[in-house]
């Protein structure tokens with residue numbers, strides 16, 4: 041493979057603690073190596089006056105699978121005027137908030153992202169998810185199967201059978217080629233099948249007679265029993281409602297007393313996603329306000345938690361979540377079209393378009409909360425930037441979110457020109473925050489942090505020799521005074537150079553190679569468990585609409601280039 | 613006002629996508645520069661000049677620019693798309709999306725237009741001397757935002773799904789319309805001098821539909837209120853007044869339920 045030396049850039053790498061030193065990054069055989077290990081024939085990339093970081097790591101986005109595709113199908117208007125023509129290596133693409141698979145891969149790569157996690161895979165449709173992942177070029181991807189409303193899980197945990205839960209998780213991760221344990225509105229989506237919901241962690245799930253609190257604690261325990269790379273990854277109950285922060289604090293508290301057990305360097309036992317949607321105070325939309333301070337006080341003082349923000353970008357977008365009841369509630373609020381995708385014994389997703397208008401007070405407060413969370417985070421290694429794509433905004437807006445976080449001027453300009461500026465300013469502490477996220481902190485929040493939380497820190501998110509050569513070079517000179525905050529958005533929108541596993545994939549914002557994309561999954565070995573295997577066979581015979589033989593995602597068609605992270609729980 | 617005349621001299625074998633035939637795009641350009649604007653024939657990109665003879669330079673702004681389109685443009689789409697000012701005159705008939713997303717200016721088509729004309733129109737004036745196709749002044753596929761402003765006059769007949777998701781503006785059709793008039797409308801006014809067969813104003817929640825001719829089958833969600841005298845386009849007559857669609861969600865304004873109003877000449 042080709043050798044490269046990226047010379048004289050300003051390097052920001054939290055993994056090695058490098059804070060903008062002018063230095064070189066050497067690449068050989070797909071890995072970062074010491075400068076001394078490359079030959080004279082290495083291709084030189086001049087990064088003088090530019091910022092060099094590891095490829096960014098997306099910890100939570102909805103980019104592949106049935107609900108994403110349902111969005112594409114029922115929103116042709118999302119494609120209007122957003123189609124891109126074939127150009128060089130690039131195939132044609134379409135869509136803004138729900139781009140086609142090819143466009144998704146290109147857009148992430150052009151911004152310097154090289155790894156992304158699909159945040160909610162319905163196990164029954166894992167084949168569909170993997171076909172889309174396969175067709176998303178360049179970036180390495182993994183997918184999180186959803187467990188929080190799964191009949192097996194609820195039945196085992198009802199009887200405190202953690203070992204059986206773990207054996208079932210191991211089986212399902214293998215069958216679906218999944219990466220982590222995702223939980224969405226635990227118990228609530230199942231309760232919705234009975235016309236109900238679980239809005240607090242103590243609301244019992246009908247028939248199963250188990251509470252969200254029991255599901256969450258049981259899944260944390262099973263996750264640590266297995267020693268998976270990532271922790272239990274949760275979208276808590278009561279999302280998006282005024283006053284929901286109390287439910288969020290109750291949920292965070294469930295992680296108390298648990299300690300991470302794994303060989304991947306992960307320290308947290310719970311990752312809370314799109315915290316913005318879970319940090320609301322007030323009793324109704326009239327007195328709706330931010331509770332970001334309360335939430336971040338808790339997160340800052342609890343090292344066993346990581347989180348991502350879910351920043352509202354003030355765009356027209358498409359919301360989609362395995363929180364089926366929430367989407368039904370949302371269509372009642374905005375009266376826009378609703379689609380639902382029920383998944384038998386496992387989950388149910390909904391889709392509704394949404395316009396985050398800067399003229400609407402609630403939307404502007406949501407925007408404030410997302411930024412507040414990141415700016416109040418004391419440890420950038422535990423707070424990551426997302427838009428919960430496409431729920432709070434398209435991932436292609438990351439550079440704009442970076443601009444708001446890195447420049448007080450940029451965000452104050454936005455804040456002070458909202459239609460209801462006075463009310464918006466009064467509903468959060470954002471106007472009092474003068475912190476500006478540094479490039480080093482940005483690298484923590486978008487590279488090293490998410491990689492560590494995902495258990496990938498020895499592989500990606502940093503530039504240490506031995507790691508995968510995922511590198512992004514931006515036309516941004518940290519030594520020059522920032523004349524205009526727009527320069528941040530421009531630079532991070534289109535990287536000058538991007539390398540994925542040592543292959544140059546982007547040059548001056550254009551795709552030059554589709555790389556060697558991999559599907560990341562977790563192969564967990566457990567002791568033989570005849571009971572769980574029998575339960576699975578029985579459920580397939582009794583309830584599933586497909587046979588067990590037609591369930592598994594395997595083989596070249598679905599996963600042409602797999603990369604398995606192995607864990608061995610047979611000795612536990 | 614400066615006039616640019618474009619005359620079809622080399623008709624395309626496939627349909628031509630020509631959204632640049634628009635005063636906003638022509639403004640400030642010479643005839644030679646206009647000839648260089650791109651078009652698509654199928655997936656082949658070429659220039660306007662390959663198909664049209666272009667004479668006259670455009671004005672400095674869209675407002676100062678008039679475009680006259682001559683020759684057979686039945687296979688040309690998107691004429692006048694997104695125009696915000698100025699004038700477009702099509703001397704014959706044209707294809708899909710004429711005047712779509714227009715926000716100002718005047719467009720006159722002397723022949724017929726095909727479907728999706730004035731899609732999501734915001735303002736300006738569109739006059740069709742012949743017949744209009746389906747989805748006139750409607751929302752784009754999947755969208756819930758149809759015509760919101762401006763005026764449309766069709767001297768002939770119009771097709772189905774006219775004014776779907778219309779939220780504002782005014783439309784007059786001198787002839788007949790086909791099914792699904794004003795479906796999902798949330799505002800605006802549609803006057804049909806001829807007949808409307810069926811499914812008129814289904815799921816309409818606000819706005820006005822006035823039919824001079826017959827309605828073969830009335831939607832069951834519409835409720836007769838009373839007979840009223842109305843002056844419409846210079847004609848004073850008695851109309852039966854219905855409100856609806858009562859099967860839909862309706863908002864309240866000043867304590868009053870807001871309904872769509874349907875009038876049919878008695």
Ligand SMILES: [Zn+2]
Pocket residue numbers: 100101102159313314361428431
């Ligand atoms: Zn999500």
